Amino acid sequence: MIVQLLTGALGSVGFGMLFHIKPKYLPLAALGGFWGWLVFLLCRELWGGVFFPTLAAGFAVDVYAEILARVCRETSTSFFVTSVIPLIPGSTLYYCMSSIVEGDMLNAWRYGRDTFLYALGIAAGMSIAWAICYFTRKVHESKAV
Amino acid sequence: MQPITQYLPIFLDMGDELLSSGAEIFRVEDTLNRMGYACGAVQMNVFVITSSIVITMECPDGNARTQTKRVRGNGGNDFTKLEKLNDLSRSFCSQPCSPADLRQRLSEISRTRPTPFEQLAGSILAASSFAVFFGGNLKDGLFAGLAAVLIRLLHKFVRPVCMNEVTFQFVASFLTGCFICAGCRLFPFLHMDKVMIGDIMLLIPGLMTTNAIRDILIGDTISGVMRFIEAILLAAILALGFIGAICLFRRF
Known part of the structure; x- marks a missing residue:
């Protein structure tokens, strides 16, 4: 588990380099990858399943990215994308297709469904966080006026 | 004073660059809207999808102009470029510069590439x-x-x-x-x-x-x-x- 957290963080850094974020933000990308996977693991312990843990992790990562975006005065996209990388369902996609090769349709369907649920969970989590951030910003602005 | 429609082709290129550096659709629309209003447009209508950009700009003198751009690249990610574009739009909104100036700054940014x-x-x-x-x-x-x-x-x-x-x-x-x-x-x-x-x-x-x-x-x-x-x-x-x-x- 520790290994996963560390390699997840390293993977985030790798993608950060690939996506050309500024070198001074690479440690933040690592922290983001670590944080996202930590939330995912904790929630999976708590609730089980796939959808709700990824939803929570997507939410947590987007909040992290929004906070950093305010602090560093940069776009939240670059922090969000690099931090969310460990959650991307590469392994379920692989097992889905290896099941297809072996003719095991039951497992293929199960892994395929998980792959989709991961993607949906991340997107839904981030959309919820995004909506809340927008809302607080508007409330803030209307108070200022 | 140059007509503000001169900004239009530059905005289109800017949108293209934003899309190809990994910006979300709403971010591109928002940025172009803000920049348009900053340089004096009465009304900006920006419509962006992943493969095309349409901008209609209404000038204070009552004229309007529409221009579209087909976007061919399919969305890479280059966050250094994205940040630079973001900075450019922010500084443009607080202090608009001339079209030639904007064009030059944009083409400087579009040269950034990861090694x-x-x-x-x-x-x-x-x-x-x-x-x-x-x-x-x-x-x-x-x-x-x-x-x-x-x-x-x-x-x-x-x-x-x-x-x-x-x-x-x-x-x-x-x-x-x-x-x-x-x-x-x-x-x-x-x-x-x-x-x-x-x-x-x-x-x-x-x-x-x-x-x-x-x-x-x-x-x-x-x-x-x-x-x-x-x-x-x-x-x-x-x-x-x-x-x-x-x-x-x-x-x-």
């Missing part, structure tokens, strides 16, 4: 870490890194001669799959599934899928659907490439 070395190092690091992340050991990680070098090379030399992204995806995943299968045949102590997953992470359109669903959820439905179908296609082709390689190596 090949950075990309190579990033790919190797990512593939190796994810091979270990999904349960491989250190040797699997190293071999996944080696395969990542192959992916990078394919990207550099094969991508330009491929018809489109889908063709390239097939070629890349098939050849990478063959490489990994051959490697695992030569060195039986490697875990083929872990190595493959590590390298799949580099090719999988996972971000694209997430972005597509996000776009749909927040209301940019057309872009979301377009991107979603593209992502599904790429994922299917990726699976096909790897399945092809596995089947081929199973025959002997």
